[in-house]
Amino acid sequence: MGVLPQRTSSTRRSTGVPITDDPQGLKAQAIRASWRTERHAETTGEGATFDDLMMLYLDQVTPTKRAPDRDHWSAKALFPVFSGKHLNDIGAAEVRGYIASRTAKGIEPGTLNKEIGLMSAAINWARRELEWEILNPWESRRLMEPAGRNRWLTPEEAERLLATAETRKDRYPWLHDFIRLGLHSGLQPGEMPGRAHINGGSFCVSDRFRNWAGGEQRKPVDRV
Secondary structure (H helix, E strand, O other): OOOOOOOOOOEOOOOOOEOOOOOOOHHHHHHHHHHHHHHHHHHHOOOOEHHHHHHHHHHHOHHHOOOHHHHHHHHHHHHHHHOOOEHHHOOHHHHHHHHHHHHHOOOOHHHHHHHHHHHHHHHHHHHHHOOOOOOOOOOOOOOOOOOOOOOOOOHHHHHHHHHHHHOOOOOOOOHHHHHHHHHHHOOOOOOHHHHEEEEOOEEEEOOOOEEOHHHOEEOOOOOO
């Protein structure tokens, strides 16, 4: 913890700068001007830099997230390019250039989308919570990510999954049947409540074929 300067006639109380070191008050004046600029940028957004925005967002918002480290990794990639730049000087052209540069370095769309998302979220937060009058050139810039690979369980894997669910019947009595329904129908967990219906004690699925992302059509397995 720092020690506050003593309030004597030899020290300017507002800044803590000794008068002997700053007889004309130029240092104290510069410090007060810096304080005014920082407070003005924080409260109005006028003249705010990328650094001002990131420091505020990482300090006030990021700690409330479930995975705060993700923001820090994204910010680490953004800082070398945008540090020191005013937000008003970062427009669509600069954002496109950043995306192109990162893509040329082999950065995956998923990683780049997190960096784009951090900037867009930070700007929207500043506009909403701090009432900064700034544009958001990062909005709607996310890249298309490749579809994930769908892999079906082997019969052995499915049997192990069902066996594990059976051991948890006391706590989750519905889990075994829920998993078996998914294995037989080919439906994803979020789709089963809407497409599966109970009829006379049996489960009925509304269709035997379903369309997957990319137009791929798959038939549910008849048995495990």
